[in-house]
Amino acid sequence: AVSGSGFGSGFIIDPSGIAVTNNHVVAGAASLKVRIGGDKDKTYNAKILGVSECSDLAVIDIEGDGFPYLQWYEGDVSVGMDVYAAGFPLGEPEFTLTRGVVSKASAPGETAWASVDGVIGHDATINPGNSGGPLITKDGQVIGVNYSSRPDYDQYFAIGTEKAISITKQLSDGKDVDSIGLNGQAVISKDGSLTGVWVSSVVSGSPADKADLQGGDVIVKMEGVELAKDGTMADYCDILRSHNADDAMSIDVIRYDTKEGLEGQLNGEPLTQAFSFAAASKSVANQGASQALYGSLVKFKDTLTASGDKGMKKFTFIGVTDGEVVAYVKPEADLDAVIMIADASGKALAFADDAGPGGAERASFKNTGKMSLFAIAVAGKSSQGNYEGIFMGNDKTFFLLEPKxxxxxxxxxxxxxxxxxxxxxxxxxxxxxxxxxxxxxxxxxxxxxxxxxxxxxxxxxxxxxxxxxxxxxxxxxxxxxxxxxxxxxxxxxxxxxxxxxxx
Structure with a gap:
């Protein structure tokens, strides 16, 4: 059992303590702790020798020597072949073994975190924590490295020996393969308008670190190619496999923390600002709200000239993540106003009534987490006059321009x-x-x-x-x-x- 950034399984391939696991098990780990053979009382320190982000493989060196080890299977893989998934699922110290058969000798291997050509499909059940563990024959030889599953369809996948042996040899020599030093995952918005590789963490001293990539960044383009449009790492990994490890490669990045777009290079020019989404420092609209992208505080002033529809002002915005959006209005002494937050169909989500002349009211709602249009409406009640207010949103709320x-x-x-x-x-x-x-x-x-x-x-x-x-x-x-x-x-x-x- 391997404990790094989370937990997973692995297997030793050399008595000196050289072991194989998945990259996604150890990626981003500050330290590695290993239990061997189900021993609950003893843990070993380990260090990473090399990783392959795209093949989702990692080789680690466990402290000590004289360990029992497994051998690679050297025969052909065929449909119907008996196989066994070994490991330590769910972070528990108890060793488990499940039985199944090979359902596909060469299945597609594209996922949101890796891009592996031709993996083994099987039905020996694996659970979270089995990642990195061996898929073995009845003779205990390793036929593949478990890395992915579709449990709803009773489908499980392992990286075959043809790929695993060649990659792990390079990793054992301390060479990273098809990697830039990040723990990433392909992301795609529900409407498909935003795709890219989300960066969870960055390895110190890596090309990603030297380019100033940071956790939370989204790489939207590499070498001019839009990434993850199919929700997988395929394009990202194809680009890495088409370049040498020290080649300069252009990247375009969205950094939500600082609300800016960045561009730069891996193994070249570090990221610099291409444009900023920061709210304007001074912004006033003569027929509605101040406008801001990623605005967290937007002030507005306006005048209602009559009651009813003619006395209503509506401001449209789009929310993209969970978080509270608040509208606050304060009429002047000669105006009684109401305020409502509604969805695009006009259904009220929050309502505050009767601010009263000179009073103040507040309406708020929690966004649903998807990209949707909403409206904030201010209306007068049998009176007219001036008012002022504030929109307050989380840092991923867009305030959009109305016409004119x-x-x-x-x-x-x-x-x-x-x-x-x-x-x-x-x-x-x-x-x-x-x-x-x-x-x-x-x-x-x-x-x-x-x-x-x-x-x-x-x-x-x-x-x-x-x-x-x-x-x-x-x-x-x-x-x-x-x-x-x-x-x-x-x-x-x-x-x-x-x-x-x-x-």
Whole structure:
């Protein structure tokens, strides 16, 4: 039994203590503890000699020597062959052995954490904790390394000896294979708009570490190829297998912690900011809320001119993760207002009534965890007047532009600002941009899709000091689009942007 970043199984292939397990068992581990043969009272320290992220294999060296060991099976694998899955499932110290037969001699081996060509399919039950353990013949020879399962379909998979022997020989010599030093997993959003490799942890001193990749990052592109569009590591691993270990490879990254897009290279230039999703430091809309991407605090002011539908203002946003979203409104003395948070169909999710003149009310709801449209509505009750309020969301809540908005923003030196818009196919997004004639800045706008974040779909020319530029962008398909405002002079200053759509 192997205990690293979690727990798993393994097997010794040399009496000196050289053992094989899965990469996903030891990836990200600060230390390794090993129990041998079901001995509950004694543990051994071990160190990693080499790993293969794409083949999901690792070789470790257990402290000590004179250990019993297993031999590799050298015959052919055939359907119907009796096999046994050995290991220590569920983190328990008791040794288990389950019996089955080979159902497929060569099954597809693509998963969300590895990309293995031609694995053995079998029905000898394995559970969490069996990962890295041996699949053996009736004579106790290793026919494969268990690594994956589909228990709902009674299907289990092992990396065959043809692949395992050649890879583990290299790992035993201290050489990593098809690895950049990260513990990662392919991720894909429910609507398919965002795909990539999510980084759980990074190995110190590795190419990933030197490129400044961090836990929580999502690698969306490598060498210009969008990753994980099928929900597996296939594209990622194909790229690694097509390059030498020390080749420079370009990467595009989303870093949610700092709300920015990054680009750089493995074995080359470290990651640097390509654009920022940070909220504008000053933002006011004349017909609705301030706009911010990943906004956690957005202030707004407006006027209700009549009661009923004509006296209602609605602000649309999109939530992408679990977390509370709060709307708070405070009317001036001459206005009585209500506030409601609703889903896209108009169903109320949260409701606060009767703020009263000069009073304040709060409505909140917990997002469902999927990318969905929501609305916050403010309405007057038999009165009219001014009000102000705040939207507060978690750090993965998008506040989206409504049509015909005036946005007054401010850039700080060497930074860009991104604004999100949920576009529908057939609409045309129009943008008018101008800069402060008193500021030493030269601004422009580019439009990128949220699913890409790099390819420019449309752009304006630079305004120059106080100039005006326009842009019309036909929206090709439903989705979130990002308008990135940047300053060619990198000096910072104020700008105005008007946006609107037409069908």
């Amino acid at each position: 908005y005036l946005v007054a923003g401010s850039l700080i030196p060497d930074k860009s600002i991104g604004y999100a818009y949920y576009g529908k196919a057939g609409e045309t997004l129009n943008v008018i941009l101008t800069s402060d004639p008193k500021a030493p800045m030269d601004v422009s706008v580019i439009i990128v899709a949220f699913s890409d974040l790099k390819t420019v779909l449309a752009k304006t020319n630079s305004t120059g000091k106080g100039g005006v530029e326009t842009l019309s962008f036909p929206i090709p398909k439903n989705g979130v689009y990002i308008m990135v405002v940047s300053d060619a002079e990198n000096k910072g200053g104020s700008f105005l942007m008007v946006t609107g759509t037409k069908k």
